[in-house]
Amino acid sequence: MPGYQPWTQGYHPHNVPAPVNGLAIASLVLGVLCFLPGAGLVLGLAGLRQIRRRGERGTGLAVGGAVLSGVGLLLWTLLFATGGASSLWHGIKEGARDGAGVSLTEGQCFNAPGGALTGVTYDVDTVSCAGAHDGEAFASFRLRGGGAYPGDDVVADTADERCQALQNGYAMDGWAVPAYVDIYFLTPTEDSWAAGDREVTCVFGHTDEDGHLTGSLRNDETDLDADQVAYLKAAHVLNAALESAPGEEYVEDDLAGHKAWAGRVSAALGEQARMLRAHSWPDNAAGPVDALAADLDKARAEWAKAARAGDADTFSAHYENGLDLIDPIRAVFVRSVLGLATTPPSVRGDEESDGRMQV
Numbered sequence: 001m002p003g004y005q006p007w008t009q010g011y012h013p014h015n016v017p018a019p020v021n022g023l024a025i026a027s028l029v030l031g032v033l034c035f036l037p038g039a040g041l042v043l044g045l046a047g048l049r050q051i052r053r054r055g056e057r058g059t060g061l062a063v064g065g066a067v068l069s070g071v072g073l074l075l076w077t078l079l080f081a082t083g084g085a086s087s088l089w090h091g092i093k094e095g096a097r098d099g100a101g102v103s104l105t106e107g108q109c110f111n112a113p114g115g116a117l118t119g120v121t122y123d124v125d126t127v128s129c130a131g132a133h134d135g136e137a138f139a140s141f142r143l144r145g146g147g148a149y150p151g152d153d154v155v156a157d158t159a160d161e162r163c164q165a166l167q168n169g170y171a172m173d174g175w176a177v178p179a180y181v182d183i184y185f186l187t188p189t190e191d192s193w194a195a196g197d198r199e200v201t202c203v204f205g206h207t208d209e210d211g212h213l214t215g216s217l218r219n220d221e222t223d224l225d226a227d228q229v230a231y232l233k234a235a236h237v238l239n240a241a242l243e244s245a246p247g248e249e250y251v252e253d254d255l256a257g258h259k260a261w262a263g264r265v266s267a268a269l270g271e272q273a274r275m276l277r278a279h280s281w282p283d284n285a286a287g288p289v290d291a292l293a294a295d296l297d298k299a300r301a302e303w304a305k306a307a308r309a310g311d312a313d314t315f316s317a318h319y320e321n322g323l324d325l326i327d328p329i330r331a332v333f334v335r336s337v338l339g340l341a342t343t344p345p346s347v348r349g350d351e352e353s354d355g356r357m358q359v
Contacts, residue, residue: 109216156187171220176341186200225339241267262303285337303318306322
């Protein structure tokens with residue numbers, strides 16, 4: 001006896017399933033995402049009519065999309081009626097702001113969470129500079145680059161170099177900045193970089209995490225007179241050259257680098273003397289400034305000889321003479337007459353006095 005066979009549907013070239021209604025699919029997508037719920041509800045109802053008329057599939061999709069869209073429409077209506085939508089949008093904006101980093105403008109003083117100017121922070125409280133505060137923003141700039149995040153070390157090194165250079169524009173008289181003040185900076189994080197944040201904010205803060213600053217450290221052309229500005233601009237020329245000393249501390253390890261540095265210092269001394277003599281000083285300052293310029297001429301000659309030295313010993317001899325002639329103490333009288341700070345800045349930490357000084 002032949003065995004039984006199950007019933008099967010024979011193949012027919014025209015046996016194609018009915019298509020799924022497109023409006024039903026769109027309604028379900030909008031309903032799930034709760035995006036434009038009104039449109040999702042309309043599409044769901046229209047899809048049901050088309051399905052019945054055309055014999056298409058997708059009834060469950062249309063019904064589900066219409067129901068979800070209806071619920072979404074009800075929720076949005078309640079949010080707007082109770083003010084919840086405004087709170088939601090505020091939260092979205094706050095989240096975006098966190099992703100883009102903290103924003104401070106030049107001259108703003110602030111308190112940081114926990115008082116620390118290290119680690120990661122997403123917010124600070126701006127306060128009056130007159131009272132105690134954790135930091136004071138003195139400059140900002142944007143990092144270049146539109147690609148991947150360059151890394152914490154690269155960002156920090158760039159920020160440190162630029163902030164060190166920018167401080168003179170805000171606090172022109174470095175002698176007026178207390179020894180307990182150091183430079184910090186706010187930089188983009190890897191996450192905020194991805195959101196387009198490229199801003200670095202340079203900040204003055206206390207070297208002691210528990211310490212506070214009081215009063216603004218700003219002293220620039222907005223509150224200094226013309227004579228003070230002229231003197232400080234001339235002094236900055238020499239300071240910039242002194243700070244360009246080679247990385248090797250000992251002359252024997254890099255005689256060529258030290259000679260090149262001495263050449264830059266010699267040129268800066270000549271320019272500083274020229275700038276001082278070019279300004280018209282008040283009667284009580286003219287004599288002291290002339291005497292200072294004469295010392296600068298002598299110092300320039302010694303640094304020039306150091307730049308031409310044939311060996312380390314000769315370099316050191318002229319270097320010591322030149323360094324003595326630009327000792328900050330020699331500038332105290334001129335500064336006193338001009339009404340500038342008269343206490344030379346101390347060398348911090350274990351860094352030795354090797355010409356990297358401010359005059």
